[in-house]
Amino acid sequence: MSLWKEYLRPTTVQDAVLALASAPDPSCAIAGGTDLMLDLQQGHHPPVHTLVDLTNIPEMRILEVRGDELIIGAGLPHNQIVASPLVQQNAQALVEACGLIGGPQVRNMATLGGNVAHALPAADGTIGLMSLNAQAEIASPDGRRRVPLREIFVGPGKSSLDAKREILVSFAIPLRKEHQASAFCRIMRAQGIALPILNLAVWLERQNGLVTDAHVAVGPAGPVPFRASQTETCLLGKPINDQTISAAQETLLAEATFRTSPARATAEYRRQLVVVLLKNALNTAWERAA
């Protein structure tokens, strides 16, 4: 009748994946647990035999530069990401996204890995990472693999991770070079469920007064976190000004699909908001990239 029977606290990734693979069904990994614990307590997740705790694994809590990448452990809580000068230097969109998730107490527990693993189309951390072209390192009993983040998402709340064999170990983000910058913004609703109506992140490169590269991520705009590739193309070779923004807004409205979520927002409202968010994020990132 208890929500779990065994609670394991492995200290290496290898031990964790082996423990997960050998634990009797049903078992699962727990990182921050801020969602899983509620799901278990409220009966949305059936009781499990074993919980494998991922928060005592040093490799999953690293935050360091390796080569030309910033490595962020999937088991790091959001507050540590927000406070990190390395992340502040290299990934402003991620800092802004992680700073808005939940409240302070939740941010002290909830991990970036958990945010991604839930595969929600409008998870703040995920949208931030998507704009930064992040890659994910995944461990299984068979070894490690590295995939672009977007390949993890299969459908709303569905990831390609094998929950019984695989765990997210870390994320890799290209180090920010001169004239590159990012920004994240979102809009919430005062009442009801604490999910964003809409969030959006932009990364861009500014050379000689023109956009030379751009990434735009939006959620929820479809079943998985959305990268607006046509909008990105539309920005290339242009300065960020009213005309460019206007063209980008039109392109984004044309390529993204918004839907109505009861008690949260209508599709129409999301269309009205997404152009506001795009403008804000483009202007912020553009200024930062100067």
Add this chain to the structure above:
Amino acid sequence: MTNNPISLNVNGIDYQLDPIPGETLADLLRKRLKLTGTKIGCNEAECGACTVILDGDPVLSCSYPAERANGKHITTIEGLAKKVNDEAKLHPLQEAFVKHGAVQCGFCIPGQIMTSYALLQRTNQPTPAEIRHALKDTLCRCAGYPTIENAILSAAKSLQTGEPVSEPQVPPSSVDSQVIGKIQIRPDAIEKVTGEAIYTDDLTFDGMLFAAVHRAGVPSAFVKTLNVDKARQLPGVVSVLTWQDIPGEHNHGLVIYDWPVMVGVGERVRYVGDAIAIVAAETQEIARAAADLVEVTYDLQPVITNAVQARQPESQSLHANGNLLKHIKVRKGNPVEGFADSDIVLEHTFHTPSTDHLFIEPECSVAVPLADGRMEVYVGSQIPYQDREQVARALGWPEERVRIVGQLMGGGFGGKEDIAGQIHAALLANVTGRPVKLLFDRHESLIVHPKRHATQINVKLGAKKDGTLVAAKTELYGDTGAYASLGEKVLTRATTHSAGPYKIKHVHADCYAMYTNNPPAGAFRGFGVLQSAFAFETMMDMLAEKLDMDRVELRRMNALRVGDETSTGQIMRESAGLVECIDKVEAELLRSSGLSKTELFKPRRVPGAEHLIRAWGFASAFKNTGLGGGADDTSGAEVELYDDGSLQVRSAAAELGQGLVTIMQMMVAEEFSLPSKRVRVLVMDTDLTPNGGPTTASRQTYVTGNASRLAAQTLRNAITAVMAEKYDQAPEKIHFSEQGVHVNGHVIPLGQVAAEMRAAGHAPRALYEYHAPATKPLGQGGDMHVAFSFASQAAEIEINSLTGEVRVLRVISANDVGRAINPLGLHGQVEGGVVMGVGHALLENFITKDGYVVTDRMSRYRIPSIMHTPEITSIVVEDPTKDGPYGAKGVGEIVCIPTPPAITNAIYNATGVRLDRLPVDQEQILQAMRAMQPAG
């Protein structure tokens, strides 16, 4: 990495504990280490009450697996005060919370203090913005957020400088006396900041069982079959009871006994929260599992989802007398004539939603059977004597066999007046012979207890060109849900206040209080008047616009003054401070905004951020003090002198956090010329304290205040008489001071006085039963109420014209409270009322769909946090009422009533979008703004 013992350090002590599968850190702390200062408000990581410090960071212990705490250092609220020479020395944060009045009901306070403690560990000079950021998700429903912020700033300063924490700044009282009107520390404040304060769920008894209730889960049905065999067979289950096992009356209720203790086979289910069976088991988990094993089949019936539908002839009758609980009528003059006589007539329909009290402490009852055949029920209840009556009726016992032992309450706001688990716990305790605890989780609390009435209100208003109001006709539909609760009373108040605090010659009001299949609706701060004030104050602004008149002037010229007659025919003979409230808010508005009178309510774009538009809005209100309407409004209090020279004042009035205990303590101290700490207060115990009546209708300062004051006077007079006799001095020459009784050159310490009273054959105590002045029922004219409180508020909002998002920046709140008895407590009420009003304007919406509750978790029902809290300026207006203690009248409700219309009127002033529905919907505002813009 396997299930090793958990090693952890809590408050400096090392523990090694065996893991318990499924245990959270909160359970480990509360149940195993008995550190019950850490509170569970929601158990869903929303409210922050369970916050503890773990390796320096604040975390939510309710969703933290205990086994994860292995190797961690934890600090709980019990670990903050340091023992110095065997005496607890409060941490400056605790001291500042006490001193500034940041402690009200106290239930969230451990979370507030621990969260701010973590902040102060990181920075010793926090800015207000940092404080707000840190406390964003630590909710306080008493909503003393500005005071909490000031307390933290004050503590930070004290930590930097080593100086004592600063004194609070609150508007003073006009009373110049020793205790009344002075800043006082709540008698229960210190235990509430150290975690020592005990609330009902903190209690345990030997052999205690845990209860769970099987609820219908369908909104409208007849029970076809009911089978509890599987539940009974589950190991660990001690008792399962159904409707057949109720020895006494099968229904309970506050006015009408229409609410089944449990619904039986063949009987009607009227809402999803109806109880079908109750279980007592050895653990909470077993009880819950057994309740889930109860098998019921239903014959589903059509669902009545709102009050208008309930009145349709084709709707099924939910009760024997139909769906109309009451048609409430106000008749004054002849509106047909009045409208004909008017230069302008406006009409509009408004809607307000159901809302939840969301007190942070969920309902809990513990029933304890005694060897002598009596039953004790430990519960935080707003009406202990009515709990006693209702529990006794269900048991089939005389009332005296039941004792209600009231506990500290983590907020009530009207939501703890009805029976929650009291009867169920008592039935199970009676059958099992063991103590039984029935604790609601947040989900059960949201589904079961009565809410605020959802209303539809039509207002037709006629006026002369010069603004003189001539006629008003209002029609209200109120959704009282499945059972009556206090529905008739609430909607009577909505109706009698539905033409505002104004002098209007012709007023007709009709209200239909209707049963539906929604959760019951009952008392909730504002008691119906919050709803009707939203409608009428919006109409007043619409009228001002039509007449091209200053909205403040329109209210001022029509305001009820001494000599005027209310809609129900009551002549205001005194204490009508509305004009002063209006004047003072307007003056403060002009002073602080720097705007001219003509610019005051105009939209203003924020320089540098042109998409942000600001504007002020204005509203007024009144609210009765006391039960009125012909009810015998009575409270008893007893005062006793002890041999140590202390006094105790006792009444079964309820302390829900609002500060009644401080009021009682101050009044008795005042009468004896003592510092208030010499007076102890005991409330809410039906064996030990006289009946104080219900804690509702902003009545307790008035009635129990008077009872306490007069009991103290009675005892003082008795003492004077004995002393006069013994020391041979005229009574009028005897006086009291902190040193004792001064008589004929002697100073007799009060402790010795107690002994001398007994020696003279007098018990050193006095009981006083206070009856408020008589009132008349609605429809008979004359005084329907003993007094009214008045208020005006101005609210400044900022709207983002690109997204529709609304923020409330500032609220100026003037309240005519008669007399400010306890300025610190009054300030807490003002802040909390404004913030609750902000919640009702912008956030709160208890949603049902076809009778099913959509907002069934705290994560779906949002209440204001510190981030939603505007800057609040409180102006105290004191127009005393003759029979109020020292002139005081009620304040608990009036403070929240003008806020929603002040906000929605401000939104109109900023955008031109008129809102006739609460809460404000940012999407709706944006669409309306865009629709108004010229095409292209």
